Amino acid sequence: MTQILAVSSLWLHSLATIPFVGHYLLLSLVYLPAFQAQGFDEKSGLILSGISRRSRGWLYGSLLVFVVTGTYLMLTDPGYLGFMNFGNLWGILMLVKHLLVLGMIGMGFWFNAVLRVGPMLSSKTGASPAFDRFRLYANLMAILGVLVLLLTALAQAY
Numbered sequence: 681m682t683q684i685l686a687v688s689s690l691w692l693h694s695l696a697t698i699p700f701v702g703h704y705l706l707l708s709l710v711y712l713p714a715f716q717a718q719g720f721d722e723k724s725g726l727i728l729s730g731i732s733r734r735s736r737g738w739l740y741g742s743l744l745v746f747v748v749t750g751t752y753l754m755l756t757d758p759g760y761l762g763f764m765n766f767g768n769l770w771g772i773l774m775l776v777k778h779l780l781v782l783g784m785i786g787m788g789f790w791f792n793a794v795l796r797v798g799p800m801l802s803s804k805t806g807a808s809p810a811f812d813r814f815r816l817y818a819n820l821m822a823i824l825g826v827l828v829l830l831l832t833a834l835a836q837a838y
Contacts, residue, residue: 686756689749696745699738701825707731707818712811720811728814732792743785759838770838777831784824791817 711731715724754760759770766772791813 682756685752689752692745693749693753696742696749697829699735700742700746701822701829703735703739704818704821704825708815708822712815712818715811716815720808725810728811732814739788746781759835768838770835773831773835773838777828777835780824780828780831784821784828787817787820787824 711728715728718724754774757770759768759774766775
């Protein structure tokens with residue numbers, strides 16, 4: 681039973697990566713350059729705002745899956761030495777990984793709740809500066825997401 685729980689947790693944790701990291705990678709590498717190449721306008725802003733709104737549930741769901749499965753995976757990993765004990769490479773990699781994830785969550789809050797980039801994308805006057813902010817946000821989230829995946833892979837190899 682423990683093995684089934686471990687495999688299920690690892691699978692769900694990996695599966696949650698698809699909408700979370702994949703969303704930002706596709707935004708920064710495919711969608712935003714396509715919008716920029718065709719000339720960003722009010723309709724583009726409405727489309728991007730709609731994409732952001734529709735993706736929110738998937739992103740929050742991914743975070744919930746990460747918390748539940750990640751907690752289980754961490755507690756059962758042989759590299760886990762205990763709460764706030766970073767006495768080995770695995771612990772240090774997990775600390776850095778989780779700090780990056782917290783940074784991603786903080787950036788999401790900053791860009792979406794404070795700067796309100798989504799609503800700005802659909803406005804008639806501030807759409808172009810909002811697009812630049814949104815592109816910065818998507819690029820930073822994609823870079824941090826890839827770094828989180830790299831740290832995960834390094835920790836798994838340890």
